[in-house]
Amino acid sequence: MDELVYVAMNGARQLERAQAITSHNLANASTVGFRAELHGFEDVDITGPGFESRVNTAVTHGGYSSAKGSNIATGNEMDVAVNGSGWLAVQAPDGSEAYTKAGDLRVTALGMITNGRGLPVMGDAGSPLSVPPYSSLTIGNDGTVSIVPKGQGAQSIATVGRLKLVDPPAADLEKGVDGLIRMKDGSEALPDADVSVTTGVLEGSNVNVVDALVTMIGISRQYEMQIKLIDSASENAQAAASMMSLS
Numbered sequence: 652m653d654e655l656v657y658v659a660m661n662g663a664r665q666l667e668r669a670q671a672i673t674s675h676n677l678a679n680a681s682t683v684g685f686r687a688e689l690h691g692f693e694d695v696d697i698t699g700p701g702f703e704s705r706v707n708t709a710v711t712h713g714g715y716s717s718a719k720g721s722n723i724a725t726g727n728e729m730d731v732a733v734n735g736s737g738w739l740a741v742q743a744p745d746g747s748e749a750y751t752k753a754g755d756l757r758v759t760a761l762g763m764i765t766n767g768r769g770l771p772v773m774g775d776a777g778s779p780l781s782v783p784p785y786s787s788l789t790i791g792n793d794g795t796v797s798i799v800p801k802g803q804g805a806q807s808i809a810t811v812g813r814l815k816l817v818d819p820p821a822a823d824l825e826k827g828v829d830g831l832i833r834m835k836d837g838s839e840a841l842p843d844a845d846v847s848v849t850t851g852v853l854e855g856s857n858v859n860v861v862d863a864l865v866t867m868i869g870i871s872r873q874y875e876m877q878i879k880l881i882d883s884a885s886e887n888a889q890a891a892a893s894m895m896s897l898s
Contacts (some may be wrong), residue, residue: 659880661707665692666874668710673870677863683767684720684753685856686826687863689713715826720752720857722849729756731790732854733816737846738832740773740815740839741766748773748839749831750817750824752854756790758782764796773815775842780812790814792847816846 672690679685691713694706722732731754733739738750755767764772764780771779775794782788785798787805794814799805817840825835834840 655884656881658707659877659884663874663877663881665708665710666870666877670867670870670874672710672712673863673866676858677860677867680856680858680860680863682753682856683723683755683853684751685830685858686752686832687716687718687856687858688826689716715832716857717821718857720855723853723855724851725853726851728789728850729758730754730853731756731794731814731848731850732852734847734849735818736821737816737818737843738840739766739848740817741770741831742773742779743770743827743829743831743833747833747837749827749829749833750840751831754848755853758788774812775815776812777815777839780814782811790848790850792849793844794846794848813842814848815842816848817841818843818846 669690669692672688676687679687689712691711692708693711695709696706717736731739733752733754738752739754740748741751743749749770751766751770753766753768756764756772757767758764762781762783764782766772774780780796782796782798784801786801786803787799789797791797794816795810796812796814797808797810799808819834819840823835824832826832
């Protein structure tokens with residue numbers, strides 16, 4: 652009975668982890684630029700005395716979905732959607748360079764360009780982008796940031812930098828626990844002049860809500876089955892104990 656309880660308990664615990672990943676995806680179905688996390692199940696041999704055929708199940712993280720999210724037209728000149736498989740470079744809270752599809756840009760009171768999470772946007776020169784006081788700001792399809800300095804006319808357009816847009820091979824990227832994408836080897840991707848952006852548009856989450864809901868229901872039913880196995884083991888143990896007491 653102990654073996655049955657152990658196997659069922661492990662199965663239930665792994666299903667809880669899978670459900671947490673699915674719930675996290677569903678909770679971010681409306682988060683700009685969110686990439687859905689993938690998971691799978693694999694067999695893990697049980698070590699120690701006993702039959703070699705004994706195995707447990709473990710949840711494995713399968714990276715993230717590279718599917719494109721739907722475009723959301725906003726009309727805001729500070730909103731950009733990175734086209735194709737490219738990424739926008741930002742500075743993560745730990746100071747490292749990371750990549751995102753969230754192009755909901757804004758300018759802080761100090762002139763720093765950040766995205767909606769408050770992460771500084773990197774320029775292709777390798778440092779966070781900032782702008783002096785301006786009366787208007789535009790972002791070109793190539794990521795070039797131009798302004799009309801405050802107090803000057805429209806003819807005084809000045810280029811202050813270019814968004815760092817990158818497109819490294821998908822196999823070289825991984826998603827961190829903070830939701831940001833990074834190079835697996837810890838390096839920084841080089842700017843790619845072929846990557847472009849569309850202004851006035853945001854790329855939404857790539858979570859398929861219907862698939863996520865179906866997955867959640869399926870995991871819930873599997874979890875119930877594991878709990879029933881534990882209950883059955885408890886009932887069998889009680890019946891065996893009762894029979895032993897009568898002998």
